[in-house]
Amino acid sequence: MLTKDESSFVCEALTPMGVTVMANTYSLAPDVHLDVIVRQCRDFVAWAYKNAHRYGGDNRRLYLSGHSAGGHLAGMMLSTDWEGDYGLPPDILKGVTAISGLYDLAPLQKAFINAWLQLSDIAVRRNSPIHQRPPHPCPVIVAWGEEEVDGFHWQSERYLEQLAAWGVPAERLLLKGRDHFAACNEFMDPNAPLTQAVAKQMGLI
Secondary structure, X not given: OOOHHHHHHHHOOOHHHOOOOXXXXXXXXXXXXXXXXXXXXXHHHHHHHHHHHHHOOOOOOEEEEEEOHHHHHHHHHHOOOHHXXXXXXXXXXXXXXXXXXXXXXXXXXXXXXXXXXXOOHHHHHHOOHHHOOOOOOOOEEEEEEOOOOHHHHHHHHHHXXXXXXXXXXXXXXXXXXXXXXXXHHHHHOOOOHHHHHHHHHOOOO
């Protein structure tokens, strides 16, 4: 659910730091399959790389973050072969922040939503970041709210373990007092731990 218009608040603390923020809108399930959503997001990142200069951005310093469904998609962007699939430099992403995401989609197959997600075993593996080794690793922040339900804690910790096993530099960030929906609200506060971690990853502080 939601579009870039409802997500534009994430620029509030970052823009004053000199960051050009580009938010994405993609098609939603069940109108399209998850494969299509992942492809659209990869297309957007490739577009952002080619067009960042038009908005005052620097494509040599491209960082990506996403919350909830966007946290999952951030993991999928990390696993993209930008050189092989898009003819772009393999290291276009300099850092990724995945917030409150699902990184292993297998549990969704047993949930009621799979009646419209229609995830097969092959699609689950293809679209689970925990099974997709990044071809060109960059620093990753895995963040989630302290007050989230147990599943998000488990998903985040398992993803961190897998990133470490792959040799990907990853930071664990538990957001104190935040539930699933409040986690990304930290981007409205320049002094919030999430904003500070992202700013540090980008070399701004």
